[in-house]
Amino acid sequence: MADLAIENVTLRRAATLIAGGEHRGAHALCLAALQKGEAPAQALFLLALIAAEHRNPSKVLELTDKALQIESGHLGARAQRARALLALHRQAEARAEAEAAAALDPRDGHVLDTLGVVLSRTGAYQAAAALFRRATARRPDHADWQYNLGSALQFTGDLAGARTAYEAALKARPDHHRALSSLVSLSRQTEADNQVAALEALFDDADPDPDPDPARQQHLGHALAKSFEDMGDHPTALSWLERAKAGRRRAAPYAIDRDKALFEAAAATAKPATGGYDDPAPIFIVGLPRTGTTLLDRVLSSHPVIVSAGELGDFSLLVKRMTGTPSSLVLDVETFAAADRLDFAALGRTYVERARAAVEDGAGATAARVIDKMPLNVLNVGLIHRALPNARILCLRRHPVDSALSNYRQLFATDFPYYDYAFDLADAGRYYALFDRLVAHWRAILPPDRFAEVAYEDMVADLEGQTRRVLDLVGLPFDPACLAFHENTSAVSTASSVQVRSPLYSTSVGRWKRYGDGLQPLLDALRAEGIDIPD
Structure with missing residues (x-):
């Protein structure tokens, strides 16, 4: 003893x-x-x-x-x-x-x-x-x-429980920046009821000269931007976004040439689908983040025979593992170049097994269709079609300026390099141009009954019509439950976890027009890339 x-x-x-x-x-x-x-x-x-x-x-x-x-x-x-x-x-x-x-x-x-x-x-x-x-x-x-x-309660839709937990975190530690910024995300901020003073005080603490904390700056600055947006002051919101991203932009300078090479390598993966796995279950929802991917996911997964597995990274991970490339990144030029030698039937079969297993409570095991709404799979479209020739791939589109701005407004994971373009307005515009050209490439070479584009604005204007169109593309009959997507009780882990609990609204259409001259760097970058900017 x-x-x-x-x-x-x-x-x-x-x-x-x-x-x-x-x-x-x-x-x-x-x-x-x-x-x-x-x-x-x-x-x-x-x-x-x-x-x-x-x-x-x-x-x-x-x-x-x-x-x-x-x-x-x-x-x-x-x-x-x-x-x-x-x-x-x-x-x-x-x-x-x-x-x-x-x-x-x-x-x-x-x-x-x-x-x-x-x-x-x-x-x-x-x-x-x-x-x-x-x-x-x-x-x-x-x-x-x-x-x-x-966070877990917010994803499950228990927003009242989430608020209680965030408030308990702040009671225990008033400087918990993640809890404070998450609390702001749960409800609309008003002149009479907001957290601006607390956020500004913490932001100043997170920004000591000359050694700021980029992660804290991002969380607090984005929460401040959201607060001022809610209160109708979009120029001030934009200035807070710039301050929020400054430290991270300095710490990890972005080079568009890296993504240009990545998009070109992705485009080269498309070849006729001759040896894949013939399972029609997967539905891939791809596109830029914050352009309606979660909305479409919720609409479709409200159908009685469709379930959502959320944003899976499994397809990219399987390609990486099966190619065996030594690079540290999962999505990179080297891996796309090596993917041509894959056993595409094995890739497709293994992916479907993992996608079904990823659905909580085992609902994916018997579902007729399983959604994977990882936006970055837009880079994998060529490989997806070769591995799963019967899968449907739905690409969300949105107004170019709203698309780029929504990415700039988004707080992405600070240690995830694939979204580094979102730290600068002009970079977000140039990245949109890469995305636009890649989607045009997929549109030109893939069968229209396997790859289709869905406009966010069209969904907002005619939800039933677009829902019927998309369900027809995936080979399923219309079901009225799809129109009541906000009543869907399944979990949502994206930045839209609060919005999709409410009925459809149109206030995000044309959002960019509220920001004034502050968006000039974005507009200039888009025009320089030959992107038309509709009114």
């Missing part, structure tokens, strides 16, 4: 050092414990935590596998293993590991939160929310856990 006490003291000290960011000392203590044979599973788990802090998921996986060989019921190790699988883009395995660990009834708040994060990021939002609730019940004052709960 005395030896056990020593083991616990040693590793408790290591855990305390890890919590304080003192990884070197913690690492030494864990190695010493292993050398003495003291609680080896726990020592390996703590080493995995250190590897996770250093963003080394392969090492985390190695260490947690060793820990679980010693102690299969170590739930902390199982949670970190699931997190590592997620970081390695092995989503299906990550979700399965998290579900298996959750079934063992974990009680530790950190384990519950970690498993919740994995389930949330793999689309199991209801299950994630349940775990976050259990974590916050143990620690109501843990701001990050409350924020995670709020």
